[in-house]
Amino acid sequence: MKKLLILLIMTVTTTTFAQNKNKRASLEVDGICGMCKARIEKACYQTKGVKSANWNVETHELKLIYDERKTNLDSIKKSVVSVGHDTKTLKATEEAYNSVHACCRYRDIEVQNDHKKD
Numbered sequence: 001m002k003k004l005l006i007l008l009i010m011t012v013t014t015t016t017f018a019q020n021k022n023k024r025a026s027l028e029v030d031g032i033c034g035m036c037k038a039r040i041e042k043a044c045y046q047t048k049g050v051k052s053a054n055w056n057v058e059t060h061e062l063k064l065i066y067d068e069r070k071t072n073l074d075s076i077k078k079s080v081v082s083v084g085h086d087t088k089t090l091k092a093t094e095e096a097y098n099s100v101h102a103c104c105r106y107r108d109i110e111v112q113n114d115h116k117k118d
Contacts, residue, residue, distance in 0.1 A: 022051070023068040027077065028060050030086040032106040032115050039100070043079040047071055 029040055037055045040062060044053030049070025055062045064076060081090045084100040086107075097107065105111045 019069045021067045021069060023066055024064065025066070025073055026061050026063045027073070028088050029055060029062045029080055030060060030106050031055065031057070032104060032111060033057065035101055036085065036104050036106065039083050039104070040080055040085055043083040043085075044076055047076050047079045050076060 031037065031040055034057065037057055040055045041053045044050045044062070044064065047066075049067040050064065051067065052065035053062065062080070064073075066073075066076065077087050077090050080087060081092045082096055084092045084096040084098075084104075086092050086097075097105070103111060103114070
């Protein structure tokens with residue numbers, strides 16, 4: 001019985017310490033402008049446990065720091081997709097995508113061309 005109790009305590013301790021309160025990750029998120037940046041980052045911060053979110057307009061890279069005891073990458077991706085932005089693994093619904101401002105319609109070739117730097 002004593003060995004079982006020690007084994008249980010060791011398992012719980014190992015599981016607790018295996019989770020990282022400052023997990024770093026990056027992922028690709030589609031967008032096109034500063035308004036997209038604000039929307040993407042806001043969606044991330046509204047996910048409990050996200051400590052830092054920085055989306056780069058040119059590279060489309062979203063760099064994150066989050067507490068994996070409170071959230072995970074899939075939850076963060078779902079938050080981003082819910083405000084109309086695609087990731088490599090999850091796509092925004094047409095309804096969510098259509099909710100973004102007209103200048104943020106990154107799937108539209110004309111909008112992409114309007115945002116290209118000369």
